[in-house]
Amino acid sequence: MFAxxxxxxxxxxxxxxxxxxxxxxxxxxxxxALSEVAGQRHLLEEGSLLPRLIATDTFGxxxxxxxxxxxxxxxxxxxxxxxxxxxxxxxAVLSNVAELRDxxxxxxxxxxxxxxxxIDEIHRFNKAQQDLLLPDVEAxxxxxxxxxxxxxxxxxxxxxxxRSHLFKLEPVPLDDVVQVMQRALEDTERGLGNxxxxxxxxxxxxxxxxxxxxxxxxxxxxxTLVLAAGLGSQLDEPMLEAFAxxxxxxxxxxxxxxxxxASAFIKSMRGCDPDAALYWLAKMLIGGEDPRFIARRLVIxxxxxxxxxxxxxxxxxxxxxxxxxxxxxxxxxLNLAHCVVFLATAPKSNSTTMAIAEAKGDIRKNGLQNVPLxxxxxxxxxxxxxxxxxxxxxxxxxxEGISGQEFMEKPQTFYxxxxxxxxxxxxxxxxxxxxxxxxxxxxxxGDSGPPAGDSPDTSPPTT
Numbered sequence: 001m002f003a004x005x006x007x008x009x010x011x012x013x014x015x016x017x018x019x020x021x022x023x024x025x026x027x028x029x030x031x032x033a034l035s036e037v038a039g040q041r042h043l044l045e046e047g048s049l050l051p052r053l054i055a056t057d058t059f060g061x062x063x064x065x066x067x068x069x070x071x072x073x074x075x076x077x078x079x080x081x082x083x084x085x086x087x088x089x090x091x092a093v094l095s096n097v098a099e100l101r102d103x104x105x106x107x108x109x110x111x112x113x114x115x116x117x118x119i120d121e122i123h124r125f126n127k128a129q130q131d132l133l134l135p136d137v138e139a140x141x142x143x144x145x146x147x148x149x150x151x152x153x154x155x156x157x158x159x160x161x162x163r164s165h166l167f168k169l170e171p172v173p174l175d176d177v178v179q180v181m182q183r184a185l186e187d188t189e190r191g192l193g194n195x196x197x198x199x200x201x202x203x204x205x206x207x208x209x210x211x212x213x214x215x216x217x218x219x220x221x222x223x224t225l226v227l228a229a230g231l232g233s234q235l236d237e238p239m240l241e242a243f244a245x246x247x248x249x250x251x252x253x254x255x256x257x258x259x260x261x262a263s264a265f266i267k268s269m270r271g272c273d274p275d276a277a278l279y280w281l282a283k284m285l286i287g288g289e290d291p292r293f294i295a296r297r298l299v300i301x302x303x304x305x306x307x308x309x310x311x312x313x314x315x316x317x318x319x320x321x322x323x324x325x326x327x328x329x330x331x332x333x334l335n336l337a338h339c340v341v342f343l344a345t346a347p348k349s350n351s352t353t354m355a356i357a358e359a360k361g362d363i364r365k366n367g368l369q370n371v372p373l374x375x376x377x378x379x380x381x382x383x384x385x386x387x388x389x390x391x392x393x394x395x396x397x398x399x400e401g402i403s404g405q406e407f408m409e410k411p412q413t414f415y416x417x418x419x420x421x422x423x424x425x426x427x428x429x430x431x432x433x434x435x436x437x438x439x440x441x442x443x444x445x446g447d448s449g450p451p452a453g454d455s456p457d458t459s460p461p462t463t
Contacts, residue, residue, distance in 0.1 A: 026217075034082060038177070040071060062145045063148065069216035079116065134160060199236075225239060261287075266297060292325065295323075298320055303352065306348060307350060351415060351417055351418050375389075376389060404438075
């Protein structure tokens with residue numbers, strides 16, 4: 001049995017004024033009631049689900065999903081305070097199975113305390129650790145509140161996800177960030193009021209913009225500026241410019257920001273918008289994205305989205321990848337920008353992407369066709385005795401390489417050229433070959449070599 005609960009909440013273990021003063025400003029200014037929480041109006045406005053659950057103390061397990069500094073931990077602590085629950089905290093990065101078992105054992109031994117177990121960065125728990133939570137969550141021994149910056153659909157086990165209410169938090173709006181920073185400058189108990197530092201709203205607004213909706217980051221940046229400015233100073237634009245030079249944008253290379261930005265990047269090129277594509281490229285580069293990852297996406301895009309409309313795209317994208325490998329940063333940014341503009345402004349066609357997907361789908365649905373006898377390898381006497389290669393027509397012996405022969409037992413059409421860019425000429429050429437193929441078959445008396453029948457329609461779409 002525990003002598004004291006593991007990681008009890010701050011409310012249950014009051015800190016002295018001196019110890020509080022050593023905390024970062026963001027921790028000191030953390031809201032103590034639901035009414036003090038900044039942002040998240042879509043979750044906290046009157047009549048919404050979450051405030052009703054808190055007011056009636058009828059919630060089970062909760063998952064808070066959102067970017068850093070949006071208030072996930074704050075909400076968990078406020079909920080524990082307003083429901084007078086025992087608040088136990090674990091960090092999935094630092095915790096292990098033994099600590100998790102001990103915490104759950106403690107919760108089972110204190111049913112009267114209505115234990116809330118808050119797990120920060122819960123996506124860091126592996127499947128076994130998440131599964132360990134299930135019996136106690138299901139039995140109601142603990143009310144789990146998990147916080148994650150990762151998409152729960154990918155990182156939280158389905159059984160645990162199904163037992164929890166999921167709430168998505170958004171970055172804190174600019175006006176709310178400014179309001180909280182102003183309050184921090186004036187608050188003499190928890191904030192920076194004793195420093196008697198002032199700042200115009202425009203300076204605070206500029207600082208808030210630098211922090212991308214991350215309130216914790218904004219408050220800690222404000223504290224840095226105030227301490228650097230000194231007692232009785234006024235924060236101004238030159239101070240902010242000096243601070244901004246050291247700024248890093250929010251970009252987590254392995255988290256949602258990475259995938260969301262890459263998605264916007266690809267879709268901007270697909271939508272023929274070079275300016276937007278360059279913007280998302282710049283964000284990835286400033287955020288420290290590996291240029292080889294970007295280059296790999298360009299190589300894929302060249303075939304997936306440009307394709308036959310401009311066959312030069314694949315060569316340029318491949319050369320760009322090689323440049324990233326051989327030249328490296330920062331110079332390869334120029335190669336990436338060159339390729340991005342080319343791909344964004346190139347005519348688009350996904351005809352080859354659709355063609356291979358349709359061919360694979362046909363095989364899955366209908367099974368494999370046999371290789372026709374006249375196309376099989378005939379390099380050995382045994383193979384020839386089986387009829388391999390018999391009646392094969394050597395394409396080079398015919399005008400334009402069109403013999404009239406079929407190359408599948410049951411001819412089908414998968415590739416349907418579009419009329420964009422260079423692919424229009426491909427469509428015209430295929431139509432000519434289709435007519436020539438019919439002509440060859442007619443000249444052979446309807447016998448095109450096994451099997452007989454009409455060749456598939458490869459004419460371009462009429463749109």
